[in-house]
Amino acid sequence: MDAAAAAATGAVVIVEPGTPDGYARIIEARDRLIAAGLHIAAPCPHSAACPIEPGTDWCHFSARVSRSSLHRQVKGGSLAYEDEKFSYLAATRFPPEPAAARVIRRPQIRKGQVLLELCTAQEQLRRETVSKRHGTLYRAARDAEWGDSWPPHPAEPAS
Structure with a gap:
């Protein structure tokens, strides 16, 4: 992570599974990127500590992903899509225009x-x-x- 922060000239984006463990890795990376002088651009509207209490909840999002017929067979699914949960972080060298929320x-x-x-x-x-x-x-x-x-x-x- 430190190498990615040092090499970044514009932005660093990290994506993890939308699970408590994936979110824990995002929070650890977030802290290291801030310590390396980067600014949080998304999803957080600030670079301060995350207000979500560890162990009670986690920040994650969802994207609808198409499934091939093979993917449906392997996972035993019947729908042509799956809602995939993920946690992510985008950090930049320059201060971004933050969202209000x-x-x-x-x-x-x-x-x-x-x-x-x-x-x-x-x-x-x-x-x-x-x-x-x-x-x-x-x-x-x-x-x-x-x-x-x-x-x-x-x-x-x-x-």
Whole structure:
């Protein structure tokens, strides 16, 4: 890890399985990269200590991956896809423009509201409830996905 940090001129990205052990390796790498002078770009919106209490939970995300017929046979699956869990870290030599917060769990969409679990730039975990009365923000929350930055950036002006 130290060699990767020393060799990095732009960024270092590390991906591990989305398990408690994979997350523990990510946290260890995170600490070493920060000590080597890199800045955390994602998924964390800060370079301070992780607010997730070790042993109680872990930060991970999900990506849908296509399965070949051989893959389905080997794993005994019937679906043409699999939701693969992973933990990751991106660190850069230059300070990134941090997100205000990152959605760290799949948003829960309820009637007239969306519940978001967030890791914030203030180095804490927070649950935010976005209701229909929030208008545009509510529509954005309905479309938010696990791993997205929050709040969403406004659309770029048309040129």
